[in-house]
Amino acid sequence: MGIDLVLGQKIDVLVNNENLMFLPLNVEQIFDQSFVHSKEGEKNLIKSKNTLLESFNNNTKSSNIGVFSWIMLAITLMLIVFNFDKAIGVWSSLNLFIIGLLGMFLVFMWIGTDHNATKMNFNLLWGSPFHFILIYCLIKGSWIITYWYLILSLILIFTTILFWFTLTQEFNSFVKPIILQLVIIYYYYFKKCSFQINLGKTNG
Numbered sequence: 001m002g003i004d005l006v007l008g009q010k011i012d013v014l015v016n017n018e019n020l021m022f023l024p025l026n027v028e029q030i031f032d033q034s035f036v037h038s039k040e041g042e043k044n045l046i047k048s049k050n051t052l053l054e055s056f057n058n059n060t061k062s063s064n065i066g067v068f069s070w071i072m073l074a075i076t077l078m079l080i081v082f083n084f085d086k087a088i089g090v091w092s093s094l095n096l097f098i099i100g101l102l103g104m105f106l107v108f109m110w111i112g113t114d115h116n117a118t119k120m121n122f123n124l125l126w127g128s129p130f131h132f133i134l135i136y137c138l139i140k141g142s143w144i145i146t147y148w149y150l151i152l153s154l155i156l157i158f159t160t161i162l163f164w165f166t167l168t169q170e171f172n173s174f175v176k177p178i179i180l181q182l183v184i185i186y187y188y189y190f191k192k193c194s195f196q197i198n199l200g201k202t203n204g
Contacts, residue, residue: 004172008121069177096131103129
């Protein structure tokens with residue numbers, strides 16, 4: 001997941017055998033399937049194999065981290081369905097803060113480093129530092145500014161969802177529920193902003 005988040009579009013390309021051979025296991029497999037043309041016909045490139053050291057099997061089962069993102073999405077839905085207003089505020093702010101920090105890190109890896117593989121990272125379409133703007137607007141209670149920011153953010157997130165199957169960068173399965181969660185959070189506050197603005201006009 002860390003590799004998928006930090007490395008950008010440039011690494012999501014099909015590779016040939018030459019590129020694959022930096023891994024010893026791939027070298028062995030490719031050599032096993034390679035032949036030499038001679039007057040006597042085709043011969044295997046590998047004449048014989050000798051195992052110097054037997055490896056041991058690691059039977060430790062790794063947990064699927066994608067489950068946690070679905071749990072986070074379920075928590076968000078539960079809080080909104082049951083209208084736990086204060087809990088929604090704390091939960092949303094925590095999520096936006098963490099994703100905003102991720103966005104700052106991705107921007108730094110793109111602009112602040114010389115690593116070509118971390119540039120052109122489309123994860124910034126959803127993992128953006130601009131999530132801090134929503135936290136700031138909610139703290140300040142600036143509903144008009146929040147309203148237009150939410151519209152632009154929802155358009156961007158919906159565009160990401162619409163085109164994530166056609167993007168040249170593959171998103172990790174962990175982030176897809178997180179993106180859906182962002183849609184729900186932003187839409188929730190969009191509706192809340194609309195209500196507050198309409199309420200202000202009515203009182204005016």
